[in-house]
Amino acid sequence: MSEAFIELRNIGKRFSGVHALDDVSLTINKGEIHCLAGENGSGKSTLIKVIAGVYQPDAGEILIDGKTVRHLTPIESVRHAIQVIYQDFSLFGNLTVAENLALNTALRAKRKTVNWRAVHALAREALDRLGVEIDLTAELETLPTSGKQLVAIARALMSDARLIIMDEPTTALTGKEVETLFRIVRDIQARGIAVLFVSHKMREMLDISERLTVIRNGRKVVEGPTSDFDEGAVIRHMTGQDIVAEPYRWSPPDGAAPAPRLEVRGLSRPGHYDDLSMTIGPGEIVGLSGLLGSGRTELALALFGMQPPAAGTILIDGRPVTLGSVRDAIDAGVAYVPEDRLSEGLFLTQSIKRNILVTSLDAMSRWTVLDLAQGDRMARETVAAMQIATPTPEKIAGELSGGNQQRVVLGRWLLTNAKVLILNGPTVGVDVGSKAEIHQKIRELALSRGLGVLMISDDVLELAQNCNRVVLMHRGRFVDEWDGDAASERVISETLKTLT
């Protein structure tokens, strides 16, 4: 039995009367990789902030090295060698890599002046320790997300940390970058440093950790060695319900095959994609996988009229269309759910109703005058059809949960009589429970309306479970394709890892 580094006993924390944490206990042993699993809003972040000293618990006690710590402040927490790497990394985009690395040390030493030579020496040492090569004089902003994360990790290691907490570290990483991160995490562990890995991605948690704690609604549900769990078990604990995913299968209808919903022939845009051809039939859900920068988003933008292709033909229901603008695309029956729902897809400060109706203003107007009663009806029908959890369509979209927001975006397109639905990262930032429901909704839509769906995602499991066909894109070309049962998570993941 290894020794505990930090022990949280029966921690409770309330915010304006609501229990964010209720009787939660968590033990992290020295040098172990521990996973904290939970859905959005389960209390994960609150728990991290208690350990980091940002929040003071209302109940319970904290022991570090077996000794009770009465009042854990952020400074105390750092003094006990606890380092948190937040999702936004707490780095400075306008400063150089070197300065980002050296700042904390200088602050801790309460320096008044800056010795640039020492800054560079310190930074070089920090990167060497991690075994990575990054230009010290580069402005941090110019690095890719994975580079920024490495800087954040290197910075955390500089302080002789004994526990590093990583909050959703893999969110913005590609498959290959996740591998690198895991290698580094194991490397950190080899030095006797404990890592608390906070995530809601099943596969990763099971891969990396030795022990696992699951919390739900502010309470600890279960904890134990990771080997005792499988994906289903973790999901069950996180959501409190069984979610069984049947893979989506589709076969062309008998008899005269209908024209494909979407067909592209020889689509090219120099520097982005080259000679792409594919068809999506009515009711088909085709997955598109590929690394960031493979050209998959550019293809989606071309199909939605935002970045017209340089060459090639797009056919919808067998008719060639020119998609020179978003307006063209909507008129042709293309619907697009963007990658970043919050900044591109939704008017957060506006009501659900307005968000739903925004693409259908023509349909609800007579002689250019909006028929508000008609709009009300349309919004109410959509809310019902999409099962959006809200008392009224007048509720502000920003107040909804991630899952419900995504339903609003999806629902909007039901009203435009879309024929082709393009989903870019449909469940990014949506917790497991709502995720399954959104997948269900997409399948229903594809079947009942005969939509042709193109689903772009980093989440290979999502593609494997919900697409009847998965296409792999790399450097602007389609390089592989799997049909039906051949499109398994393992096969796609393995292939992705071989790409460079």
Add this chain to the structure above:
Amino acid sequence: MALFRKSEVIIAVILLIAMIVIGLINPAFWQLDNLFSLLRSNVIIGIMALGVLLVMISGGIDVSFPAFAVAAMYLTVKGMIFFGHDGVILPFAAAATMGVLFGCLNAFFVYTFRMIPLIVTLGTGSMVRGFLLGVVGTSMININKMPDALIDFGKLEIISLTKADGTTFGLTAMILIYVGLAIALHLVLRHTMIGRSVYALGGAPEAAARVGFDTRKTIFFVYCVAGMLAGFAGLLHSGMIWLANPRDFVGLELDVIAAVVLGGASIFGGRGSVVGTMLGVFMLVMVKNSLIIMHVDTTWQRVVVGIVIVIATAATAWRDRKRRV
């Protein structure tokens, strides 16, 4: 850092080209007395610009400094006359201290209520100016009443020359004060933790607090130093023009902000340098000066300043946006 330098090089090149063009249109531009007078016009705007630069790097903006400058200047001169004081050091210390106090007011609202700096400084500037005119007075203090010590100080020159026609001209010694303050601010920004905290705050305020910067200290430092520079510049101005006018500096904020933005500071915060700002100030003063030499109406000068702001802001915004991608 390389990019930083690059934007200063670009400004310097543009400045040089502009000087050559202006020199071609008007050969008198290169005459020593014109250059000296140009440098003289740099002093006040330049000192104020240093303060605005500091505020802009921290991610804020300051439109209250002309009011602070005029209040510190007018109150100090009034005080000097009232007490019959005829020194230099004490009055400048007093004006600077008043500037610091006014700056504290800005910092208090910005920090405590997390208010938008534009709104805060619009308000405090208006308040201070209103109080000055309403309570202290509206009458100008002319050369016959101005304390001699101030005037004599303002007359100091580094170089004094005589033209062929017998008129004399020179380079004001106030330029040394400007350059001295600029060097001091450069050293603070580049080589002290408080200076780096200003960049950190402007780059990522959340992160700055999280890594352990005392953001309250930084915000107070920024606005108080900006106020101090404004108060100081205000009094210096009255010494240089031998006049204390309580309605002075109206609309100056736009010129100064234009100069700072022209010097490569980002309106989003986190970027900017003293060298760039000094180049920006020189460019703006030179353009305005040339317009005067070319007998362009003052109303059109406002148009030019407006255009400079829009173009310079667009250019820096474009630069920062490109980096962010």
